[in-house]
Amino acid sequence: MPLISHAFFGGIPFPQQVEQKSLTAAKPLEDFSPSTLVLSMRQGLGEICTPTVEPGQPVLVGQVVGESSQGIQPPVHCGVSGRVIAVEPRPSADGEEVLSVVVENDRRNLPAPLLPEMTVHEPASHWIARMREAGLIGMGGAGFPTWKKYGAPAIDTVLVNGCECEPYLTCDHRVMLQRTDRVISGALALGRAAGVSPRQIIFCVETNKPDAAHRLKKAAEHAGMSLISLPDRYPEGGERQLIQAVLGREIPLGGLPADVGAVVSNVATAAAMGDAVMGIPLTHRAVTVSGQVSRPANLWVPVGTLFSDLLRYCGGENAPNPAPPAFWQEGKTCRMIAGGPMTGRLLERLDVPITKATSGLTVLPPQAWEEQNCIRCGACARVCPSRLMPFAIDAAVVAGKMPVCQDYGAVECISCGCCSYVRPARRFLATRVTLARNTLRRQMSAVKK
Amino acid sequence: MKPVLSQSAPHIRRGRTTTHIMLDVLIALVPASIAAVWNFGIRAVWLLAVTTLSCAITQWFCLLLRRQGEFDASALVSGVLLALSLPAGTSLWAAALAGAFSIALIKEAFGGIGHNLLNPAMAARGLLLAAFPAALTGYIRPDAVSSATPLSAVDGPVNLDGWLPMFTGFENGSMGETSVLMILVGGVYLYFKGAIRLRMPVTCLGAFSAVIWIFGGSYGWFTGPVVPHLLSGGLMLGAFFMITDFTTKPTTFWGELVFAAGVGILTAVLRLWGPYPEGVCFAILLMNLAAPLLEYLTRARVYGMKNLLGGIRPLKRAH
Numbered sequence: 071m072p073l074i075s076h077a078f079f080g081g082i083p084f085p086q087q088v089e090q091k092s093l094t095a096a097k098p099l100e101d102f103s104p105s106t107l108v109l110s111m112r113q114g115l116g117e118i119c120t121p122t123v124e125p126g127q128p129v130l131v132g133q134v135v136g137e138s139s140q141g142i143q144p145p146v147h148c149g150v151s152g153r154v155i156a157v158e159p160r161p162s163a164d165g166e167e168v169l170s171v172v173v174e175n176d177r178r179n180l181p182a183p184l185l186p187e188m189t190v191h192e193p194a195s196h197w198i199a200r201m202r203e204a205g206l207i208g209m210g211g212a213g214f215p216t217w218k219k220y221g222a223p224a225i226d227t228v229l230v231n232g233c234e235c236e237p238y239l240t241c242d243h244r245v246m247l248q249r250t251d252r253v254i255s256g257a258l259a260l261g262r263a264a265g266v267s268p269r270q271i272i273f274c275v276e277t278n279k280p281d282a283a284h285r286l287k288k289a290a291e292h293a294g295m296s297l298i299s300l301p302d303r304y305p306e307g308g309e310r311q312l313i314q315a316v317l318g319r320e321i322p323l324g325g326l327p328a329d330v331g332a333v334v335s336n337v338a339t340a341a342a343m344g345d346a347v348m349g350i351p352l353t354h355r356a357v358t359v360s361g362q363v364s365r366p367a368n369l370w371v372p373v374g375t376l377f378s379d380l381l382r383y384c385g386g387e388n389a390p391n392p393a394p395p396a397f398w399q400e401g402k403t404c405r406m407i408a409g410g411p412m413t414g415r416l417l418e419r420l421d422v423p424i425t426k427a428t429s430g431l432t433v434l435p436p437q438a439w440e441e442q443n444c445i446r447c448g449a450c451a452r453v454c455p456s457r458l459m460p461f462a463i464d465a466a467v468v469a470g471k472m473p474v475c476q477d478y479g480a481v482e483c484i485s486c487g488c489c490s491y492v493r494p495a496r497r498f499l500a501t502r503v504t505l506a507r508n509t510l511r512r513q514m515s516a517v518k519k
Numbered sequence: 520m521k522p523v524l525s526q527s528a529p530h531i532r533r534g535r536t537t538t539h540i541m542l543d544v545l546i547a548l549v550p551a552s553i554a555a556v557w558n559f560g561i562r563a564v565w566l567l568a569v570t571t572l573s574c575a576i577t578q579w580f581c582l583l584l585r586r587q588g589e590f591d592a593s594a595l596v597s598g599v600l601l602a603l604s605l606p607a608g609t610s611l612w613a614a615a616l617a618g619a620f621s622i623a624l625i626k627e628a629f630g631g632i633g634h635n636l637l638n639p640a641m642a643a644r645g646l647l648l649a650a651f652p653a654a655l656t657g658y659i660r661p662d663a664v665s666s667a668t669p670l671s672a673v674d675g676p677v678n679l680d681g682w683l684p685m686f687t688g689f690e691n692g693s694m695g696e697t698s699v700l701m702i703l704v705g706g707v708y709l710y711f712k713g714a715i716r717l718r719m720p721v722t723c724l725g726a727f728s729a730v731i732w733i734f735g736g737s738y739g740w741f742t743g744p745v746v747p748h749l750l751s752g753g754l755m756l757g758a759f760f761m762i763t764d765f766t767t768k769p770t771t772f773w774g775e776l777v778f779a780a781g782v783g784i785l786t787a788v789l790r791l792w793g794p795y796p797e798g799v800c801f802a803i804l805l806m807n808l809a810a811p812l813l814e815y816l817t818r819a820r821v822y823g824m825k826n827l828l829g830g831i832r833p834l835k836r837a838h
Contacts, residue, residue: 088531310822323823405530412529434530443633445537448770456822479821487529494537501527
């Protein structure tokens with residue numbers, strides 16, 4: 071498999087002991103269905119859906135339980151059959167309370183009627199409509215509604231992202247291995263929605279997953295698509311980095327991938343599209359539970375499963391190693407991260423549900439860092455994929471100088487966390503640069519209005 | 520500062536900390552220090568001890584006054600570097616004063632590690648050179664004969680057979696300047712530890728050699744005695760340990776190259792036409808002052824932007 075000549079700037083090739091993918095890479099997806107499901111009405115970016123069911127009402131697998139009034143956010147489907155026991159605000163992984171539909175699982179898996187199966191000759195608009203109907207959002211983490219991406223004009227390339235560069239996570243790896251046919255049919259469907267031929271659909275897989283790459287390459291080439299092997303380098307799977315690495319194009323400030331004629335979808339999204347073609351809405355996803363747990367695993371679970379159920383199914387957390395520092399709160403042992411360690415969110419409580427965009431639960435030993443003075447070693451600038459100078463932005467944020475942050479291009483931060491990872495002085499760089507980016511973006515959108 | 524639990528991503532960090540880097544630099548300075556002790560005997564031990572202690576005590580005192588920051592190995596690095604950049608015969612009180620000056624006024628007064636504008640060791644040496652030149656004249660040989668640095672003697676045609684003693688260190692000069700071999704050993708260690716990248720020393724030495732070669736000869740242009748110039752004085756110590764100091768150099772690729780080349784050229788110019796036989800110290804101090812501007816002017820192009828002489832503009836949207 072040839073390595074590509076383009077490369078994105080910066081990034082970190084994680085050593086294996088940091089990446090820790092071997093904990094779960096060889097573990098097949100296990101079916102797990104919890105006794106209760108909490109379906110958050112906010113699954114990804116965009117508005118909050120309105121519940122379409124009442125407490126006490128029976129629900130079926132694949133039934134719509136929430137729909138958006140504005141129509142940007144796709145509907146939410148239930149992944150189990152049973153009875154709605156509550157429609158109320160519940161805590162979410164973001165730390166806020168979000169209106170949720172709570173479903174009790176009767177474990178009978180009674181299916182709702184499926185959507186009609188798609189046929190090859192339907193126009194692109196039908197495929198895009200199906201993405202919305204089936205509830206597809208970006209399953210790589212950002213949770214952008216998929217149909218919005220594909221509606222853009224002048225798309226010439228569809229990149230199917232199987233890089234999974236985030237440490238610990240292996241759920242996409244397992245999806246590529248175990249749901250290859252769905253990934254392939256889904257990718258073809260994504261191509262039809264974007265109006266491109268199969269030749270313009272490129273699978274992107276990192277070299278650290280040779281088995282998945284091999285399997286997918288054979289299947290993709292059989293269907294007229296191609297697969298490209300990318301070096302194992304975080305954040306290879308970032309949308310912008312992937313486009314830069316494969317196509318050599320840079321997205322201009324404030325733009326979307328569609329501005330440079332490309333659209334990127336995760337392999338998990340492609341697999342969900344493969345289901346959607348057959349009329350099955352997005353109700354389940356693969357998640358990785360890894361790190362300091364007794365039994366690290368890849369699970370196939372309904373969306374809305376609580377993190378506490380995932381942890382219990384995997385045998386609970388291990389005793390923290392090394393022992394927690396003295397200031398650590400009582401009763402708190404390991405850090406629970408929704409997603410991977412580089413971009414995931416620290417969970418304050420475990421009784422919150424996974425969403426369509428949650429790729430796993432990473433349990434990390436307790437650790438705290440002491441901020442020291444920056445020594446200007448420049449390591450953060452060398453790994454920044456946006457070629458920012460995080461240490462300079464950090465200093466400007468501390469000094470409260472937003473115009474300086476703008477001058478240093480802080481809006482282009484992608485929050486990959488590379489700067490904080492390498493920094494010897496242990497400063498919370500990524501946190502502050504992300505803060506600067508968000509402040510600047512708010513200012514920019516305020517100016518536009 | 521108390522340890523803080525990071526609430527936001529990333530939740531893992533590389534193990535390498537500032538202290539690791541400082542310890543690496545200290546380890547890299549061990550060969551040069553051993554060479555100094557080998558050449559100058561107990562006198563070198565005293566000088567190393569005095570400057571290092573002076574730096575450490577001053578930092579401890581400053582941190583007490585500032586009520587923030589914590590003791591780190593960077594003061595020890597400054598102390599050892601200062602000792603190595605002084606002649607072995609320097610009076611000990613002057614060395615102690617220079618160490619205190621470098622930490623108190625050059626480093627801590629600007630905000631401590633990472634905030635200093637000038638290289639502390641070089642600034643302290645500059646102070647001694649300007650304020651107490653008499654204290655610095657004690658260049659001694661292993662046989663304790665006091666004489667000037669060989670730099671004052673390389674004006675005429677030079678017998679190149681004499682370069683080997685300069686390389687291995689049995690020649691006059693400041694303590695750490697004498698053994699190029701030992702400095703190279705330390706530099707290579709730092710390179711393999713990832714603390715420095717070779718482009719800076721190479722650019723510095725290259726630019727220096729070019730200027731010396733072109734203008735340094737007694738028989739017209741392009742006849743300059745490059746090798747003795749390269750091997751003498753504080754150039755090697757400067758190229759591997761001083762200009763690669765993170766805090767006082769630009770962090771950008773082109774900034775580093777311009778900075779290193781600037782040091783090389785200025786050193787050569789000061790050596791050829793300056794009032795002192797040695798120019799490394801003032802060359803580095805001058806370029807230290809230019810570093811913030813160099814860094815600003817040579818910033819990398821931000822993703823999705825284009826550079827306009829230090830400023831940035833967004834790329835045009837395609838659609």
